[in-house]
Amino acid sequence: MTINYLGHSCFILEINGTKILLDPFITPNPLAKTKAEDIACDIMLISHGHEDHVADAVSIAKRTQCEVITNFEIGNWLNSQGIEKVVGMNHGGNYNFAQGTIKMVNAVHSSSLPDGRYAGNPAGFIIKTEALNVYFAGDTALMMDMKLFGEYENIDLSLLPIGDLFTMGIDDALKAAEMLQCKKVIGMHYDTFAPIEINKDEAKKKFADKGYELNLLEIGINTEY
Ligand code: NI
Ligand code: MN
Numbered sequence: 001m002t003i004n005y006l007g008h009s010c011f012i013l014e015i016n017g018t019k020i021l022l023d024p025f026i027t028p029n030p031l032a033k034t035k036a037e038d039i040a041c042d043i044m045l046i047s048h049g050h051e052d053h054v055a056d057a058v059s060i061a062k063r064t065q066c067e068v069i070t071n072f073e074i075g076n077w078l079n080s081q082g083i084e085k086v087v088g089m090n091h092g093g094n095y096n097f098a099q100g101t102i103k104m105v106n107a108v109h110s111s112s113l114p115d116g117r118y119a120g121n122p123a124g125f126i127i128k129t130e131a132l133n134v135y136f137a138g139d140t141a142l143m144m145d146m147k148l149f150g151e152y153e154n155i156d157l158s159l160l161p162i163g164d165l166f167t168m169g170i171d172d173a174l175k176a177a178e179m180l181q182c183k184k185v186i187g188m189h190y191d192t193f194a195p196i197e198i199n200k201d202e203a204k205k206k207f208a209d210k211g212y213e214l215n216l217l218e219i220g221i222n223t224e225y
Contacts, residue, residue: 001131001225005217006039007031008052009138009188011159015099015129018042021066022125022136022159024056031192033220036060043097045127046070047138048111049077049119052192058083069095069102073120077113091123100129105149107140109167132156132225135180139189142172142179150181157225158182161189162203162214163196170203177212184225186215 002014007029013020021041026032028051036056044066047053054074061068061083068078068086075088087095095102102125109122124138126149135149135158149155158180161167167189168176177185185207190198200216207214217223 001129001134002222003186003217003225004222005186005188005219006034007219008192009047009159009161011136011186011188012039012041013127013134015131018097018099020045020127021060023047023053023138024060025052025054026056028052028055029192031219037063040064041066043102044068045102045125045136046074047107047124047136048109048122049074049113049117050111050139051114053139054114061085067097069125071104071120071123073118074113077117077119091121100127102127103153106143106145107138108143109139109141126153126155128153134159135182137161137176139167142168142176144179146176146179150179155180155182157184157186159186159188162187163190163192163198165195170198170206173214174207174210174212177207178210183211184213184215186217190216 004012009023011022019041020043026036072088075086107122107124111119111122127134135155160173162173
């Protein structure tokens with residue numbers, strides 16, 4: 001699996017030529033290295049309705065004609081803006097695609113769309129492929145569900161928010177990794193804005209001291225997992 005970090009909680013996961021775009025937030029991101037109009041994807045996942053997760057969703061979905069996987073309420077919002085290839089699922093459900101399955105799971109957070117419209121409940125996704133099982137937590141607090149995912153879902157790699165204030169911070173993310181039984185973590189939702197700036201060396205050391213690996217990817221660079 002190739003992972004390209006686009007900044008904040010936005011990634012492209014590429015599996016056997018299929019590109020999955022997570023939580024598109026590029027145009028308003030001061031740290032972005034790419035332009036939304038240059039992004040190609042086959043599938044888009046949206047975890048919740050906040051601006052910093054949906055900013056470029058409509059424009060990218062319109063241009064690429066990708067399949068958008070999100071919850072029912074955000075799916076309706078996309079439909080109302082002319083996006084038709086939407087799978088509006090809900091927590092606990094699985095969606096099958098050519099390279100595996102995508103399960104929608106809980107996240108402890110809030111959710112509304114940029115226009116104030118109700119966005120249903122926030123989510124994370126467990127993406128299971130032949131190569132790797134990846135947990136994309138979305139925006140969330142530490143929660144006991146992570147222990148269940150660890151016991152039940154065989155997670156190889158976790159994409160966890162670490163910026164604090166709006167989501168988990170470093171200490172809770174490390175506890176999450178333990179509960180997920182997942183040694184390898186990619187940090188997200190940090191450094192984009194002043195209130196979520198972190199000390200990267202200190203964060204990595206906290207993980208390393210407990211035998212875990214915190215990867216803080218450079219924006220715009222492909223990494224193989
Ligand atoms: Ni949020
Ligand atoms: Mn957010």
